Amino acid sequence: MAKHIFVTGGVVSSLGKGLTSASVGMLLERRGLTVRMQKLDPYINVDPGTMSPYQHGEVYVLDDGSETDLDLGHYERFTNSVLNRDSNYTTGQIYLSVITKERKGEFLGQTIQVIPHITNEIKAAVLKPAVPGVDVVITEIGGTVGDIESQPFLEAIRQMALDLGKENCLYIHLTLVPYLKAADELKTKPTQHSVGLLRQIGIQPDILICRSERSLTHEQRAKIALFCNVPIEAVIEEKDKTFSVYEVPLSLVEHGLDALIVRKLGLQTPEPDLTDWRELLERLRNPDHEVSIAVVGKYCEHRDAYKSIYEALDHGGIAHRARVRVQRIHSQQIESEGAEKLLAGVDGILVPGGFGERGIEGKVEAIRFARQQKIPCLGICLGMQCAVIEFARNVLGWAAAHSTEFNPATPHPVICLLDEQRNVTDKGGTMRLGAHPAVLATDSIAAQCYGKQEISERHRHRFEFNNDYRSEFAAAGMRIAGTSPDGMLVEIVELVDHPWFVAVQFHPEFKSQPIRPHPLFAGFVGAALRRRPARRDTTAQCQTA
Numbered sequence: 001m002a003k004h005i006f007v008t009g010g011v012v013s014s015l016g017k018g019l020t021s022a023s024v025g026m027l028l029e030r031r032g033l034t035v036r037m038q039k040l041d042p043y044i045n046v047d048p049g050t051m052s053p054y055q056h057g058e059v060y061v062l063d064d065g066s067e068t069d070l071d072l073g074h075y076e077r078f079t080n081s082v083l084n085r086d087s088n089y090t091t092g093q094i095y096l097s098v099i100t101k102e103r104k105g106e107f108l109g110q111t112i113q114v115i116p117h118i119t120n121e122i123k124a125a126v127l128k129p130a131v132p133g134v135d136v137v138i139t140e141i142g143g144t145v146g147d148i149e150s151q152p153f154l155e156a157i158r159q160m161a162l163d164l165g166k167e168n169c170l171y172i173h174l175t176l177v178p179y180l181k182a183a184d185e186l187k188t189k190p191t192q193h194s195v196g197l198l199r200q201i202g203i204q205p206d207i208l209i210c211r212s213e214r215s216l217t218h219e220q221r222a223k224i225a226l227f228c229n230v231p232i233e234a235v236i237e238e239k240d241k242t243f244s245v246y247e248v249p250l251s252l253v254e255h256g257l258d259a260l261i262v263r264k265l266g267l268q269t270p271e272p273d274l275t276d277w278r279e280l281l282e283r284l285r286n287p288d289h290e291v292s293i294a295v296v297g298k299y300c301e302h303r304d305a306y307k308s309i310y311e312a313l314d315h316g317g318i319a320h321r322a323r324v325r326v327q328r329i330h331s332q333q334i335e336s337e338g339a340e341k342l343l344a345g346v347d348g349i350l351v352p353g354g355f356g357e358r359g360i361e362g363k364v365e366a367i368r369f370a371r372q373q374k375i376p377c378l379g380i381c382l383g384m385q386c387a388v389i390e391f392a393r394n395v396l397g398w399a400a401a402h403s404t405e406f407n408p409a410t411p412h413p414v415i416c417l418l419d420e421q422r423n424v425t426d427k428g429g430t431m432r433l434g435a436h437p438a439v440l441a442t443d444s445i446a447a448q449c450y451g452k453q454e455i456s457e458r459h460r461h462r463f464e465f466n467n468d469y470r471s472e473f474a475a476a477g478m479r480i481a482g483t484s485p486d487g488m489l490v491e492i493v494e495l496v497d498h499p500w501f502v503a504v505q506f507h508p509e510f511k512s513q514p515i516r517p518h519p520l521f522a523g524f525v526g527a528a529l530r531r532r533p534a535r536r537d538t539t540a541q542c543q544t545a
């Protein structure tokens with residue numbers, strides 16, 4: 001039977017519960033255990049797919065096409081846990097399922113209540129990843145203890161220890177120990193209150209992970225242990241990481257977290273082998289080169305809107321022992337100030353995915369600049385579509401070319417709605433989603449990067465390259481470098497007369513790991529590095545991430 005670890009958070013949000021859970025998952029895997037990761041989100045949306053990136057950051061897409069919370073990106077970057085629809089549940093999804101059953105008459109006349117119907121549904125969701133062969137399921141509860149929306153989830157995980165036996169469940173609470181400058185002290189009271197709230201609902205945490213900007217003294221840990229009713233060895237410090245999120249697992253090992261977890265769960269495992277992870281941190285700490293990449297998007301002011309892209313760029317840097325300095329540039333700023341001013345001096349330009357017309361012209365301009373100046377350029381999803389629009393307008397001379405997403409009446413609809421989307425009206429979960437195979441052209445940059453011709457990548461789009469224009473594009477120097485296996489959907493375009501210009505309809509960023517950098521990101525950063533010695537001008541006036 002699988003063991004269950006529940007990770008809750010207290011005091012404030014944004015403590016890094018996702019990163020901590022991912023780190024725990026990784027450490028247990030390194031101890032030879034088979035782990036499954038799961039996130040329960042208290043919001044009422046059925047999934048985050050319909051939410052603006054300003055709300056919760058990027059929407060993270062899985063192979064099976066589920067649109068999920070960005071914490072699942074941490075899980076996939078840190079672990080090899082297989083993620084699917086059962087890896088992310090929201091309040092909306094739980095209620096939708098219970099109400100659907102009620103309408104079908106499945107409850108035989110009962111009054112439907114939060115306890116037991118909603119909590120039973122949550123418990124069933126928590127048990128789904130516990131398939132045969134899985135040793136540990138780690139379930140992270142979104143939100144903060146005390147939130148109204150979290151209550152049913154906490155009640156459900158409280159019941160799990162009764163159902164499965166306390167020896168099979170472990171509760172980890174992540175909390176904040178703030179430093180008060182005026183008092184020059186770390187304060188333990190918020191942690192005491194937060195654990196108090198958990199205990200009120202019947203959960204006694206087994207382990208406390210204390211986020212803090214300073215190290216905790218033995219006395220402070222002893223005080224927290226006493227007031228929160230845990231042994232002192234179970235008060236684990238997690239100091240802020242200023243350098244890289246990939247430091248988190250190593251620091252948790254130093255404080256004995258993984259050893260404590262396996263002991264408490266009665267699991268016999270070897271010590272974790274972290275050689276490759278230490279090597280990765282060494283590469284990050286002591287880079288041989290530096291490279292500057294502009295990410296030209298419209299959600300640049302939001303730290304998490306392009307989370308996986310920023311991570312994948314770092315991974316691309318790791319592949320070349322290079323520090324990647326990301327310049328987040330708002331595409332609307334390009335519209336007002338010009339690509340020449342804002343992008344001069346960058347070594348590479350990345351245009352990410354997105355929806356809606358705002359900022360489109362700035363993205364198109366950034367791509368024009370990259371094409372003409374021969375700056376390495378990676379276009380992703382909407383970025384690929386903008387590359388096609390730019391080429392149509394400025395190389396083929398079709399000044400009003402556009403995507404029908406933005407101008408349905410354009411005389412040159414070079415990007416148009418996918419056939420399968422024509423009758424779709426619902427917004428939630430209806431795009432072309434998840435993993436689809438593609439075949440690469442032999443002579444393409446993409447095939448060189450991947451080192452093979454058959455690939456599978458994740459998608460999230462409604463629009464596509466309009467096949468009517470293929471021959472005109474190819475004749476003018478934009479090569480179709482990858483298509484769906486039946487040849488019907490264009491997946492990759494490249495410029496022939498350019499050192500490195502690759503634009504893809506899919507989202508490679510979702511499959512990049514620090515120890516396995518994605519080939520396209522590694523290729524892109526490599527091309528940017530090769531360009532670097534040639535460039536002189538470093539006048540980019542951009543915001544640094």
Ligand code: GLN
Pocket residue numbers: 352353354355356380381382383405460461462463464
């Ligand atoms: N809006 C575009 C489409 O739906 C691009 C989507 C994206 O970048 N994820 O096709």
